[in-house]
């Protein structure tokens with residue numbers, strides 16, 4: 001992972017009075033966006049409203065104010081690990097490939113970590129919503145933040161001396177009061193860039209995302225919540241210039257359709273914010289187990305941290321005339337569960353002939369690569385009718401503990 005030198009904060013242009021008045025009106029709408037208020041959640045499925053999603057998230061961490069060095073290293077490591085993990089991969093089901101009318105064909109794929117920056121700021125004070133997007137845009141403009149593209153999401157962590165607010169000085173409230181954190185987009189009328197960002201208060205001072213006693217757990221809980229919402233609904237709150245655009249409610253992507261727009265949260269992680277957070281592992285190193293917010297999964301109608309992971313390794317002969325299809329499968333939502341594996345012969349589900357086995361065998365290599373404990377190997381003895389010397393194929397699926405949360409593990413051909 002790369003770290004960038006510190007940057008000097010250059011304050012953005014102060015909005016005009018007119019802008020501030022418009023902002024004052026608009027902020028009432030923004031209140032609900034991205035803030036995980038503890039209100040009733042909507043029931044049903046997320047639906048796509050035609051707006052953009054972030055297809056291959058390029059995650060950049062911004063530390064506003066001098067961060068604790070350990071904290072910066074921990075969060076950089078978290079973003080680096082999470083960006084290529086199954087925590088983001090399962091969001092592919094919110095691609096818009098077959099959907100109409102416009103922006104269909106957006107595919108949510110894996111992400112990557114684009115490094116981190118420190119914005120040096122002296123003293124202490126408040127940071128308003130309208131400070132953030134223009135500052136990032138300006139630092140890109142003068143060449144101090146590199147590699148910006150339309151997929152970039154800036155995860156902005158404020159040091160304990162800087163208190164982020166939602167709004168401006170006419171109407172604002174501290175993050176942590178009504179919501180835990182928020183995400184928004186800033187559309188620059190000068191550079192025509194769109195800056196997607198999340199605002200994350202220091203959890204050691206404003207513990208709005210506290211879970212247990214660990215500061216890091218609170219930080220990753222909050223950051224992951226805003227990250228998956230910024231991927232699946234980046235344009236919900238779009239700021240143009242110094243105020244919310246007329247485009248508010250026109251750039252929506254994945255949200256609950258039946259909503260009270262003002263005070264009920266309705267994005268992917270809001271639907272699960274009243275549940276305990278889950279955990280995800282990004283390597284076998286014990287420090288790479290992270291508390292993460294669950295997201296609403298349409299296909300299982302439940303809150304998950306991931307779809308099952310695994311691989312169909314192959315078919316082998318055991319020397320006694322038997323053939324075995326083998327591989328591994330684990331559901332990160334339930335690390336120790338020995339989940340079902342379904343094998344469909346000579347046709348993918350639902351066309352082939354299906355068989356059930358369990359991932360219940362010791363596979364230390366899987367434990368050491370993934371970090372997930374328990375026994376997760378499967379070994380299926382191929383029935384006699386397929387040992388006829390002819391070419392066959394078997395389509396393998398991992399069956400998650402949440403009904404409907406299944407993953408294809410690959411296809412094996414054998415003779």
Ligand SMILES: [Zn+2]
Nearest residue numbers: 034035036270
């Ligand atoms: Zn939210």
